[in-house]
Amino acid sequence: MYDVAIVGARCAGSALALRLAREGAKVLLIDRASFPSDTMSGHFIQPAGVSCLRRMGLPEELQALGSPPLERMTVDFGPVVLSGSPAPMPDGTATGYAPRRFRFDPMLADAAVAAGAVLRECTSFVEPLMEAGRVTGIRTTTPAGAVDDVPARVVVGADGKRSRVARAVGAESYKAHEATTCTYYTYWEGMGRDRNPPLCARRALRCGRPLWRWVDLLGGRVAEERLRQSEAGH
Numbered sequence: 018m019y020d021v022a023i024v025g026a027r028c029a030g031s032a033l034a035l036r037l038a039r040e041g042a043k044v045l046l047i048d049r050a051s052f053p054s055d056t057m058s059g060h061f062i063q064p065a066g067v068s069c070l071r072r073m074g075l076p077e078e079l080q081a082l083g084s085p086p087l088e089r090m091t092v093d094f095g096p097v098v099l100s101g102s103p104a105p106m107p108d109g110t111a112t113g114y115a116p117r118r119f120r121f122d123p124m125l126a127d128a129a130v131a132a133g134a135v136l137r138e139c140t141s142f143v144e145p146l147m148e149a150g151r152v153t154g155i156r157t158t159t160p161a162g163a164v165d166d167v168p169a170r171v172v173v174g175a176d177g178k179r180s181r182v183a184r185a186v187g188a189e190s191y192k193a194h195e196a197t198t199c200t201y202y203t204y205w206e207g208m209g210r211d212r213n214p215p216l217c218a219r220r221a222l223r224c225g226r227p228l229w230r231w232v233d234l235l236g237g238r239v240a241e242e243r244l245r246q247s248e249a250g251h
């Protein structure tokens with residue numbers, strides 16, 4: 018019997034597993050994915066998130082992921098450009114980072130496992146186990162396709178925005194909006210991190226109808242120039 022079974026082992030699931038395991042809970046963390054793997058997301062961790070990772074004791078692990086600290090942000094609407102540095106958090110943290118998810122998520126999951134959580138990858142949540150109207154565990158399928166029922170005192174759905182756990186227990190949506198725009202991403206090589214001296218790292222948001230474009234990670238003049246050139250083609 019686990020104290021807590023957590024479905025989903027990325028930012029939310031692994032961070033919670035880490036915290037609970039450190040406090041002595043017996044924690045099971047499952048994910049239908051295996052790690053390292055990517056997921057549909059941007060990568061920017063705001064200073065508040067970096068501050069949180071510090072409190073979790075993971076600042077060195079974050080820096081070891083290899084993405085440069087980002088101290089300035091620019092939002093470029095064309096005629097109006099807003100540029101500046103985020104206000105520091107109470108602990109003084111004023112930098113963000115933008116690591117790729119296939120690096121960041123396994124770092125968190127590894128930390129949870131190091132704290133004592135059990136991680137089962139390629140394991141899918143199927144439905145909650147119920148007894149007298151109460152959730153008492155999770156039905157899962159193993160990597161070999163077998164059904165495995167796991168009892169747990171508490172079950173947490175950290176399985177993303179189309180959460181099967183939430184649907185299964187009838188959790189209501191609130192503050193839901195239709196998508197009114199879209200974002201696209203691209204990854205560039207040779208933009209400066211390997212240069213000596215390196216170009217400054219920055220994050221920029223360029224807005225134009227109908228698309229917004231984030232420039233993460235390496236930035237600098239070269240990235241902007243190439244982005245401008247690419248605008249014609251898109």
Ligand SMILES: Cc1cc2nc3c(=O)[nH]c(=O)nc-3n(C[C@H](O)[C@H](O)[C@H](O)COP(=O)(O)OP(=O)(O)OC[C@H]3O[C@@H](n4cnc5c(N)ncnc54)[C@H](O)[C@@H]3O)c2cc1C
Pocket residue numbers: 024025026027028029030047048049050056057058059060061062063140141142143175176177178181200
């Ligand atoms: C296009 C886009 C850009 C974004 N950019 C940013 C950004 O720059 N910065 C930022 O902070 N946030 C950003 N976000 C939001 C961010 O991606 C989410 O807030 C974050 O990923 C949520 O983390 P999570 O751990 O709750 O869920 P997820 O990261 O979605 O992880 C859920 C996990 O649950 C697993 N899972 C799902 N169903 C099951 C099942 N049945 N059984 C077992 N496992 C299951 C999945 O495999 C997955 O690994 C962006 C989101 C999108 C879509």
